[in-house]
Amino acid sequence: MSSTRLAVFDCDGTLVDGQADVCWAMEQAFTRAGHTPPDENEVRRAVGLSLGVAIRGLAPQLSDEEAGEVTEFYKSSFRARRDEGLLDEPLYDGIADLLRALHADGWALAVATGKSDRGLTACLAGHGLTDLFVSLQTADRHPSKPHPAMLEAALFEAGAQPAQAVMIGDTSFDMQMGRAANVRTLGVAWGYHPPEELIATGAAQVADTVADLRAMLETPE
Numbered sequence: 001m002s003s004t005r006l007a008v009f010d011c012d013g014t015l016v017d018g019q020a021d022v023c024w025a026m027e028q029a030f031t032r033a034g035h036t037p038p039d040e041n042e043v044r045r046a047v048g049l050s051l052g053v054a055i056r057g058l059a060p061q062l063s064d065e066e067a068g069e070v071t072e073f074y075k076s077s078f079r080a081r082r083d084e085g086l087l088d089e090p091l092y093d094g095i096a097d098l099l100r101a102l103h104a105d106g107w108a109l110a111v112a113t114g115k116s117d118r119g120l121t122a123c124l125a126g127h128g129l130t131d132l133f134v135s136l137q138t139a140d141r142h143p144s145k146p147h148p149a150m151l152e153a154a155l156f157e158a159g160a161q162p163a164q165a166v167m168i169g170d171t172s173f174d175m176q177m178g179r180a181a182n183v184r185t186l187g188v189a190w191g192y193h194p195p196e197e198l199i200a201t202g203a204a205q206v207a208d209t210v211a212d213l214r215a216m217l218e219t220p221e
Contacts, residue, residue: 003164004108004159004160004164005107005160005164005165006107006109006110006155006164006165006166007107007109007166007217008109008111008112008151008165009110009112009168010048010113010170011113011115012048012113012114012192013188013190013191014092014170014188015091015092015099016095017089017092018087018088018089019044020088021088022043022047024077025074025077025078026043026058026074028073028074028077029055029073029077030070032073033070033073035059035062035066038059043058044192048114048145048170048173048192049144049145049173050114050143050144051071051075051116052068052071052144054114055067055070055071082119082122087122089123089126091127092190092210094209098213100132101214102217103132108135108158108160109133109134110136110154111124111135111154112145112151112154112167112174113139114139115138115139116138116140117136117138120136120138121136124136134158135153135154135157135158137151137153137154138150145171145173145174146172146174146176146177146180147177147180148181151177151180151181162183165181165184166186167185168186169185169186169188169191170188170189170192170193171192172193172197172200172201175187175198175202176201178202179202184204185202185203186203186205186206186213186216186217187199187203187206188206188213189206189207
């Protein structure tokens with residue numbers, strides 16, 4: 001059996017705080033398509049889902065054609081913001097040090113995110129973290145969370161067994177995905193879903209700080 005220890009991180013709400021850009025792009029997309037933008041709190045709660053799934057959940061009254069139009073407007077708005085250098089996706093305090101420490105300690109690191117390949121690549125490169133990860137799984141190539149496909153692909157690429165892996169995220173979608181893949185699942189309290197919801201959907205523990213998370217990772221379940 002593989003002895004590889006694998007830590008799989010969600011991105012938005014776990015590694016970086018990208019809510020401002022997501023909310024802005026969603027408002028732009030709905031407005032450009034001629035629809036009333038959804039409430040920002042609901043948009044934040046949908047972060048982590050694949051874009052199309054999130055939009056259908058935020059506006060179930062839209063036809064497939066209308067939802068598709070909103071999706072395309074979101075992509076073009078977000079892309080333009082990135083190309084103009086206006087994206088603001090700051091790392092949460094302590095995350096870069098945590099990732100480097102885990103990597104130095106022999107952990108394999110991966111990301112499983114509702115972002116696109118392009119979005120995740122740009123985000124990690126912008127923070128100088130790309131080389132720390134052995135597997136990057138995005139919504140471009142998998143069903144939306146909480147389907148376990150992204151996590152299963154990360155396990156395969158890292159050569160890790162579920163018993164040696166941990167899923168770390170800030171939403172109920174992450175917790176449900178981790179449980180579906182039979183891996184230990186840890187929540188973080190600094191993201192977009194409250195701790196009690198993370199516990200209710202499968203988190204073994206919820207870290208209040210990055211230091212708490214490091215301690216949890218060092219302590220076997």
